[in-house]
Amino acid sequence: MADKFHTVVAATLLMVAAVAHAQSRFEEDFDDKDKPWQEIAVQLPAAPQPGDLVPFYVSATATQSFAIDTRSVSVGQDGVIRYTLAAVSDAGAKNISYEGIRCATYERKLYAFGRNDGSWSRSHRDQWERIQSNAANRQHAALTKDFFCVEKTVAGSAEDIVQRLRQGQTLAPQSNR
Incomplete structure (x- = not known):
């Protein structure tokens, strides 16, 4: 027994x-805390169309105006917000770039530059860089703080971000702009 x-x-x-x-x-x-972050494969979007570009405020001292192609905005499973940025200088020079912002680390990445024929030229500077709030690159800080991120988290879906951009409704209080 x-x-x-x-x-x-x-x-x-x-x-x-x-x-x-x-x-x-x-x-x-x-x-997921202990697993290393991994970026997903990036697919370049179609060239932006003028009717899909929505301007956003950067600063009173900006020497360029900026707009986002609303059709290109996406939030990847890797937590990166990807978008096409159109920049026009006061002298009329235009630049198109496909970029990403990672809220978790307050970083940005440049994937490609737009060509006049609508094709893309991949960036040779294929690395994540800390977002600076200085006047020269204020557009990335404005997007991050005003439309894309709350603290270190993506602020909603791509549709939420596009809606905020279209309405000019920022996440940041007016006094912080």
Whole structure:
């Protein structure tokens, strides 16, 4: 009888240990904190059309005006907001670029430059860079703070972001602009 009791106890302990191990593996599989971030493959969008460009405010001292192609705005599974940016200088020079902003790290990346024929030229500077709030690159800080991110989180879906851009409805209080 004692042997049967010990066998049942041993089997029960093995079963409890197996369940505990399975539970820890289950939790490990869903623990994204310790997994390294990985960027998804980027697909370049169609060239922007004038009717899809929505301007946004950068600063009173900006020497360029900026607009986002609303058809190009996307939020990837990797947490990156990707968009086409149109910049026009006071002298009339135009630049089109396809870029990404990562709220979690307050970084930006330049993927490609638009050509006059509507095609793209991939950027040779294919790395993430910290967003600066200085006058020279204020457009990235304005997008991040005013339309894209709350703290280190993407502020809604691509549709939410486009709606804010179209309505000129910023996330930041007016005093912070």
